[in-house]
Amino acid sequence: MASDKVLAVSGLGIAYGRGPDTVSGFDLDILPGDRVGIIGESGSGKSTVALGMFGLLPPPGRITKGTVEVHGVDVATMTPRGRRQIHGRTIGLIYQDASTSLDPLKRVGSQVAEAIRAHQDVRGKALTRMVAAALEGVNLLERHARSYPHELSGGMRQRAAIAIALVNNPDLVIADEPTSALDVTTQATVLKLLDERVTTQGCALVLVTHDLGVVADHCDLTIVMHQGRAVERGDTDAVLTKPRHRYTQSLVDCYAALDDNDLERLPTDLLATAEDSAASDKEVGHAG
Numbered sequence: 001m002a003s004d005k006v007l008a009v010s011g012l013g014i015a016y017g018r019g020p021d022t023v024s025g026f027d028l029d030i031l032p033g034d035r036v037g038i039i040g041e042s043g044s045g046k047s048t049v050a051l052g053m054f055g056l057l058p059p060p061g062r063i064t065k066g067t068v069e070v071h072g073v074d075v076a077t078m079t080p081r082g083r084r085q086i087h088g089r090t091i092g093l094i095y096q097d098a099s100t101s102l103d104p105l106k107r108v109g110s111q112v113a114e115a116i117r118a119h120q121d122v123r124g125k126a127l128t129r130m131v132a133a134a135l136e137g138v139n140l141l142e143r144h145a146r147s148y149p150h151e152l153s154g155g156m157r158q159r160a161a162i163a164i165a166l167v168n169n170p171d172l173v174i175a176d177e178p179t180s181a182l183d184v185t186t187q188a189t190v191l192k193l194l195d196e197r198v199t200t201q202g203c204a205l206v207l208v209t210h211d212l213g214v215v216a217d218h219c220d221l222t223i224v225m226h227q228g229r230a231v232e233r234g235d236t237d238a239v240l241t242k243p244r245h246r247y248t249q250s251l252v253d254c255y256a257a258l259d260d261n262d263l264e265r266l267p268t269d270l271l272a273t274a275e276d277s278a279a280s281d282k283e284v285g286h287a288g
């Protein structure tokens, strides 16, 4: 029987090369409409988990333990064609820095069209209309289809990359720091856009971020990562207002102590406090 879960991650371990596992024992089930935030300091393994779930770990990254199932099918047993089908169609990935995911030599519209054609048999005027609609959906104009990435601002490039990730209406969007390179207004636009996908299309969202304010506003469930492990998870309000793990407490205290202008200091500050809580990495949860 087909699983209701879009994604089921169980006991995931990931290593880079031959060293010890960078991420271990990571579990996550995602249902349609779920909004999950993954927070933690720089180097805690958030991006590694996101890429592992998406099946796109850069070499020498590899899954050492556990399983990742997409709609009940273990990705380890999938054919290359099956995996290509997942990327973009079932799961859309949004990176922090769009300039790495856009091809500098191709017009934005061609790149959106290619993403559509990878999964749908659409051509001609229908394809042009879909490209325009995808760009409009991220508040870009039809004429931006003819632009090369370098002709757009950083925020516009990021929105173009998001248009590509969303154009095939994926069941799940994994967004890794999607707004950290953007100004506050564009951040709000992008996050609103992702929210709309969840509410109007039942798309699920996994948001990887340093920003506790972002998870507070946009995620129902929050997972706290520390040194490659999930150390706390639960309803976002509960995790942020009644943290149970010492590390989460330090994260929340540190965030509260910063004013808006200092937010970029968060990762470094946390690195210092993280040392204290290393002794206790057993995950704590919050009763529903």
Ligand SMILES: Nc1ncnc2c1ncn2[C@@H]1O[C@H](COP(=O)(O)OP(=O)(O)OP(=O)(O)O)[C@@H](O)[C@H]1O
Pocket: 016, 022, 040, 041, 042, 043, 044, 045, 046, 047, 048, 049, 058, 059, 060, 061, 210
């Ligand atoms: N391609 C790679 N090769 C080797 N080690 C890597 C690679 N990518 C990440 N790592 C290591 O894995 C660990 C976790 O990194 P990761 O990028 O997942 O952390 P993060 O929590 O996403 O950090 P940030 O918030 O700074 O993006 C770090 O120690 C990092 O050095």
